[in-house]
Amino acid sequence: MKYLIVGATSGLGRELAYTFAEKKNNLVLAARDDRDLQAIKSDLSLKFRVEIKTISIDFSDIEEINNKILYDKEVHKNLNGVLFPIGFMVDKDNLLLDLKTIQNIIFANYASTNYLISKFFELFKNQEFTIVGFGSVSGLLGRNVNINYAAAKRALESFFESLAFQNKKKNFLIQFYTLGYLDTNLSFGKKLNLPKGNVKKISEIVYKNRNRKFLKRFYPFYWRIVSLLIKVIPFNLILSIKNLISKN
Amino acid sequence: MNINGLEKTKTFSFDRSHSAKVLFKRPDKFREIEDLSKHNRTLINTGSNLSYSPLGFYKDSISVKLKKFNRIIDFNLKKKEITVESGITLSQLLNFTLLYDLWIPQLPGYPFITIGGAIASDAHGKSCALHGTIKNSIKEMTIFHIKNGWLSLSEKENKEIYNLTIGGIGLTGTIVNVTLKLEEFKNKNFITYKTKVNSVNECISEITKKSKEKDSFVYSWNMAENLKSLGKGFVFQNKINDDNVENFKFIPEEKKNKFLPFLPIWNKLTLKTANWIFYYLNNSSNHFQEDDFTSVIFPFYGKEAYFKFFGKKGFYESQLLISENTIEDFFDEFKFIYKKFNPTISLFSVKNMRGTQEFLRFEGNKICVTFDFINNKKNILFMSELDKICVKLKIIPSIIKDSRLSKKIVEQCYPEYSRFRDLINNYDKKRIYKSEISQRLEI
């Protein structure tokens, strides 16, 4: 089997690469910095004797996505699925952001995934093909920081739900995980109220579920309860509580 | 506390004599290593922070932890060479190379030590009489220095910095990857022979004799609870067991006894009891036994309780390189101050060492003597007297192991101290890389 992992050099992407390689899957790893890619490639191929292809790519650049992923037949050959553990954040992602940066955030976190999947829907329509997306609990509710990132992640979730509707008669295997903080570099040093999720564990879960027709899950699981609460409590009430807390 | 991916944690030296609230950075991408300059602070590298001395942290520096840089970059079976990232631990390295019957023989005694940490401390293993220090296994390295950028180091390229980096206690920049020369190592099981000795002199002559034998690792365990039994103990000799061709068991990559609390159990009485039990058990058992790889090469693995039993105050270790000509004088003087201070020594061990001393490296064709002490006033006074003996007899005390050593003592014992300091200052003019020890030693 062969999988494409987009955003494969750090955090969850890196762990997924190790989990899938350990189970003897060949991989296409896409990320920005070729040095990081080469280091993972050599490590995985030496330890697990699997074939690794790397693509150094800027995921906010449509030309690169076309040329390096869509038009490269080597990437698609025998491909069985694609995973998008990709997250692009910038400092000061607030209301005052310029349009170009907003576009970059939306493109990297939402539109590029959407675009690639729609093309893969065409390319792999005659075979079973796994598509795994990753949202973020930051998309559960509006917020003060990373606001465009959160909006893009919420859009992505909606997109994956639509994908499930479209997939009724097709062979795609679609899974979507909404992730809370994981014990990756992104949360390193952050003191959080809730415990961090284990990145190794979620990778194993993703691997185990890769053949499920449709799956939508929270990880760590307690975010499901938080999400339910957010859905049932009227937004006005949430807003009042939030204002009260910040006043104190 | 989070400041741009930094974590503030209270950190201790392995002997627990020093602690500080330290900011850690744990890069997992090359770009993050290069971006360290953004923080505008001094830095120091840290591996697994298993050094007895506070070498990998300083209250005002960011400790750069390369835990995520632990990958195998290249492996050439024919040439017997491997390139690894410096955050790889000894167990992770060996679990790969031993599958191909290859290893590096200079392995310090704990599996979670990183290659970066071992190189920066020029570590040695049990076989140091045969194989010297890890310096002998290094072919080339790549380091990153905030001001000097990426540098390739080897005997042929940037030789001076290469030499400063090995045993350079992390002051020349971050070792990112290293190419190691591997040696063949077919059979991974050992037979351990033991010989009873009744005095320090007998122990040293036995060790000197046995260390000359091929492919054997020789060291001793001696008692030091009082002057009468000083040196009484056993000389152990690990030899490769050619009759046992069983595959090696993977070396643990996770700590055992992780949650064992610090209990102040060691004192004169408990140590005396434990030592005599150990002595009698060894005395009454066979003079040889079969041992596996982990228990021979990483003797402290699974025995972490020994360190925890010093309690939260911890302990001190003194490791000394003494020339054959002065060893008798050393023990004469040692006995003299022993009489005066009656120290509580929990470990006394001897082995032979091979190499050439340079800079601050703990190396030389000498006898390596180790003592562990409970951390108390009397013992600290005793160790100060030991320092004086070191200066007098030109003995080299280990900076890596003895966290107490002052600049004055190091300057007098290490003939190349000033040369090392001046070269480091010339190379890193702004002195960006600083640890608790480099500050104390005024490097």
Ligand SMILES: Cc1cc2nc3c(=O)[nH]c(=O)nc-3n(C[C@H](O)[C@H](O)[C@H](O)COP(=O)(O)OP(=O)(O)OC[C@H]3O[C@@H](n4cnc5c(N)ncnc54)[C@H](O)[C@@H]3O)c2cc1C
């Ligand atoms: C139980 C035990 C047994 C031991 N046995 C032995 C032994 O038999 N022989 C022996 O010689 N030593 C021995 N040691 C000591 C040990 O080998 C050294 O202290 C070693 O440096 C610890 O490695 P570390 O990965 O924990 O590094 P740290 O303690 O974190 O760092 C040690 C030094 O290395 C530097 N450093 C770490 N990583 C890098 C890097 N990537 N780039 C540049 N500099 C770096 C740090 O700045 C610091 O100066 C033992 C230690 C323990 C705890």
